[in-house]
Amino acid sequence: MKVKRKLAMMLAAMMVIGLLAACSQGNNGKNESAIKPTGSSTNSGESSSSNKPVKVNLFAGTSSFNGNLDTNWFTEYAEDNFNMEIEWSTVPNTDVATKQPLLLASGDYPSIFWAGNFNNEDLLKYGQQGVFVPLNDLLQEHAPNVWNAIQDTPTLAQGLFAPDGNIYGLPFYNYCLHCYYSSKLWVYKPLLEEHGLSIPTTTEEFEHTLEVFKQNGILPLTGSTDGWNSDPTTFLMNAFAYNDGGNHLQIKNGQVELAAIQDGWKKGLEYMNRLYTKGLISSSAFTQTNDVLSKQAVNHEVGVVPWGCMNCVVGSENMNDVINWVTIPPLKGPDGVQYAAFSGNGVSGAVFAITNKASEEEKIAIMKLLDFIWTTEGTTIADYGPEGKYWFKAKEGDTGLVGTPAKFEIDIQPPTPFTWGWNQLGPIYQAEEWRNSIVAKSPFTPDGSGSEALLHYYTEKDYKGKQPAEVVPASMWIDPAQSQKFSLLKTNINNYVKQWTAEFIVGNKSLSKDWDTYVSGVQKLGLDEYLSITQSAMVGPFDTSSFKRDDAVIKSLESLK
Numbered sequence: 001m002k003v004k005r006k007l008a009m010m011l012a013a014m015m016v017i018g019l020l021a022a023c024s025q026g027n028n029g030k031n032e033s034a035i036k037p038t039g040s041s042t043n044s045g046e047s048s049s050s051n052k053p054v055k056v057n058l059f060a061g062t063s064s065f066n067g068n069l070d071t072n073w074f075t076e077y078a079e080d081n082f083n084m085e086i087e088w089s090t091v092p093n094t095d096v097a098t099k100q101p102l103l104l105a106s107g108d109y110p111s112i113f114w115a116g117n118f119n120n121e122d123l124l125k126y127g128q129q130g131v132f133v134p135l136n137d138l139l140q141e142h143a144p145n146v147w148n149a150i151q152d153t154p155t156l157a158q159g160l161f162a163p164d165g166n167i168y169g170l171p172f173y174n175y176c177l178h179c180y181y182s183s184k185l186w187v188y189k190p191l192l193e194e195h196g197l198s199i200p201t202t203t204e205e206f207e208h209t210l211e212v213f214k215q216n217g218i219l220p221l222t223g224s225t226d227g228w229n230s231d232p233t234t235f236l237m238n239a240f241a242y243n244d245g246g247n248h249l250q251i252k253n254g255q256v257e258l259a260a261i262q263d264g265w266k267k268g269l270e271y272m273n274r275l276y277t278k279g280l281i282s283s284s285a286f287t288q289t290n291d292v293l294s295k296q297a298v299n300h301e302v303g304v305v306p307w308g309c310m311n312c313v314v315g316s317e318n319m320n321d322v323i324n325w326v327t328i329p330p331l332k333g334p335d336g337v338q339y340a341a342f343s344g345n346g347v348s349g350a351v352f353a354i355t356n357k358a359s360e361e362e363k364i365a366i367m368k369l370l371d372f373i374w375t376t377e378g379t380t381i382a383d384y385g386p387e388g389k390y391w392f393k394a395k396e397g398d399t400g401l402v403g404t405p406a407k408f409e410i411d412i413q414p415p416t417p418f419t420w421g422w423n424q425l426g427p428i429y430q431a432e433e434w435r436n437s438i439v440a441k442s443p444f445t446p447d448g449s450g451s452e453a454l455l456h457y458y459t460e461k462d463y464k465g466k467q468p469a470e471v472v473p474a475s476m477w478i479d480p481a482q483s484q485k486f487s488l489l490k491t492n493i494n495n496y497v498k499q500w501t502a503e504f505i506v507g508n509k510s511l512s513k514d515w516d517t518y519v520s521g522v523q524k525l526g527l528d529e530y531l532s533i534t535q536s537a538m539v540g541p542f543d544t545s546s547f548k549r550d551d552a553v554i555k556s557l558e559s560l561k
Contacts, residue, residue: 053085054365057357059103060088060115061096066425067417073385074421082372084365104131111358112366114426118169119349120162120476121483126353127168128480133354133363134166142367146170146374149429154546158539159347159475169350170370170427175435178455180344180547181463182308183234183245185328191218191303202332203239203271210280213303221275221304223285224293228308232285233272233501234341235306239333240268242468245341247490248497249534251470251541256534258527260497261519264337269504269511271333276505286502297325304328311451319448329462342467345542348474352427374429376437380408382428385420400436401456403556407437442560450560457557465549470541478537486537489530496525 060069069075069088079086089110091099096117103109104126118126126132139147150156150167160167187199187209195216200206210220224230229245237243241264242250248260259265275281282302284292290313296302297313298321307313310325332338354363372378384391394406422428441450443457478486500518503509509518 051083053079053083054359054361055087056084056362056365057087057089057111058114058366059110059112060090060425061093061099061117062090062115062425063093065416065418065423066090067419069422069425072419072422074382077381077386078369082365082369084369109355109357111355111362113169113351113353113355115172115351116353117349117351118353121478121480123168123350123353124162124477125480125483127162127164127166131355132168133356133358134168135170135354136165136167138354138363138367139167142364143371143374145371146367146429149374149431153431154543155344155346158473158542160350163477168353170352171347171349172351172424172426172428173347174424174428174430175432176430177344177435177464178309178459180342181340181459181467182343183229183238183341184306184308184458184463185232185235186305186307186310186313186325187328188297188300188303189324189326191300199326199328200331201329203236203334206328206331207275207280210275210304211278214279219282219296219302220280221285221306222282222288222293222296222302223306224288224290225286227290227293227306228312229341230290230293230306232281232304232306233505236272236275236331237265237268238337238339238341239331240271240335240337241265242339243268243341244471245343247472247494249472250468251472254470254541256472256531256538258493258497258522258531260501261522261527264335266511266515267333267335269501272505273507273511277507281505283506286506309451309455311448311454316448319451320446322448322451322454323444323446327458327462330466338466339468340463340466342471342544342547343474344547345471345544346474348476350427370427373427376407376431376434379429379431379434381421383421383423383430384410389420394437394439398439399556399560400438401440401453401557402436402550402553404436406439409439440557440560443557453557453560457554460549460557461554464547467544467547469544471544472534473538473540473542475539476534476537477539478533482533486530486533489526489533492525493522493527493530496522 062069066072069090075086075088078084100113100116100118109131123132127134139150150160153173156171156173160170162168191197191213192199192209195212197209197212198205200209213220221232223232234243234245241259241262243259244250248258249256250259251257272281276283293302293305294313294315297305298315298318305313305325311319311322314321314325330338330340354366373382380391381387387393390411392409392411394408398406398409400406424430438452440453440456443450443454500509500521504511504514504518
């Protein structure tokens with residue numbers, strides 16, 4: 001897990017669309033009616049021989065949003081209800097990647113990493129060294145809610161178990177359907193209506209739409225370099241060959257292959273080069289920053305925009321315009337190819353791990369806290385604080401995102417710092433059930449209050465189910481002895497593909513003359529070895545069959561007032 005600007009942008013976008021809670025100072029951080037935990041064992045991580053609070057040492061990478069965790073309301077709540085005394089050791093998020101290995105190498109590391117940043121190679125390495133404690137028995141005995149969630153959630157079951165059968169860490173888990181299909185294209189509907197156009201469904205229709213926009217003085221299609229899936233090439237390539245938007249890998253007959261050297265990829269590049277040559281893709285799409293793209297969208301200077309969420313592009317001050325932007329479904333190419341890029345392929349790595357410095361009392365105490373947090377009620381309180389502050393019980397008749405009865409409503413106006421909950425800090429479990437239990441507002445509300453439902457609506461209607469039946473899983477268990485070589489191969493190949501893809505699109509390289517040179521160059525970078533390591537490191541292809549369009553959900557969202 002790397003700290004990248006693109007990841008930061010994605011997380012910022014998530015905050016805008018409803019994943020963060022609000023707060024204000026008041027009540028001195030107290031709430032006399034705070035809910036007692038009901039999803040866990042009794043009140044305690046206490047020692048069997050004493051009621052004295054158990055000291056629990058937690059390491060966390062934090063941001064300015066988290067503020068002072070010592071005085072956070074949920075810290076006090078956890079201490080009071082689970083008989084523990086939390087000692088925080090915090091560093092800025094940006095320092096975690098360098099601080100963690102130094103701590104572990106020095107031997108002076110904390111008992112528990114609560115909000116760290118470990119990839120699977122780290123988990124295997126420190127697990128095999130005995131630094132990280134296997135969690136299997138602890139979870140089954142003291143955190144059955146966590147254990148059951150792992151068994152019942154395919155993305156967790158496939159991703160958390162190391163090759164030796166042990167679980168060495170837990171992730172921050174966030175079920176987010178619209179995030180899984182974040183490679184979207186948005187078109188400004190009033191422009192379609194003005195020029196008598198329908199939403200395009202094929203590459204040919206899409207090209208015609210862009211041509212009409214250009215003829216009428218409208219910038220047809222652009223993008224940016226620092227937005228959330230704001231590069232249009234991922235979406236467009238999926239009409240010719242599967243493009244996951246990251247590693248350019250696909251599964252064919254159970255085998256991993258590089259999609260970026262297949263014939264379909266070449267045809268996709270030919271199509272995009274034609275659009276670019278005709279001036280239908282702006283040359284600035286590959287150079288400009290998102291603030292420029294945002295202005296173009298707000299001023300209606302551009303017809304089509306790639307982004308994970310349109311409300312993130314226009315900004316809070318222009319939310320009344322969000323409903324005028326609609327998604328373009330995955331386009332069908334000339335050979336019938338029609339994919340949606342999919343990133344719901346599981347979890348990889350961890351934020352939480354228990355080290356061999358932890359006492360038995362510490363292990364039990366933190367397990368019981370986790371057991372509470374990994375319930376719908378516990379997740380809500382851990383994220384947002386006490387009921388009645390920034391979350392409220394749903395009213396009778398309220399429905400959630402999928403039409404089932406809602407359980408709670410969230411007030412999302414987050415100031416910084418947030419002093420009431422740990423909001424997404426550490427191994428929080430924002431499950432599918434939890435997200436779908438939030439009260440859904442009408443997707444088409446002019447004030448933008450239904451933006452979460454709007455994203456879910458378009459994802460369900462236009463993208464869900466159009467991914468390949470099998471994809472490469474997010475979780476790869478690379479032998480630590482091969483991890484450095486694998487990382488180098490992966491980086492070199494992906495950078496090479498990205499560079500040449502851009503060169504082909506803008507015409508600096510010729511597809512008729514330079515394609516074979518490009519393919520040969522990929523192979524010389526160690527492609528066979530890269531694919532071999534990937535194949536052996538994946539437990540098996542990720543089955544996407546549970547992600548199917550549900551017309552009942554679409555109708556439910558359309559019916560909301």
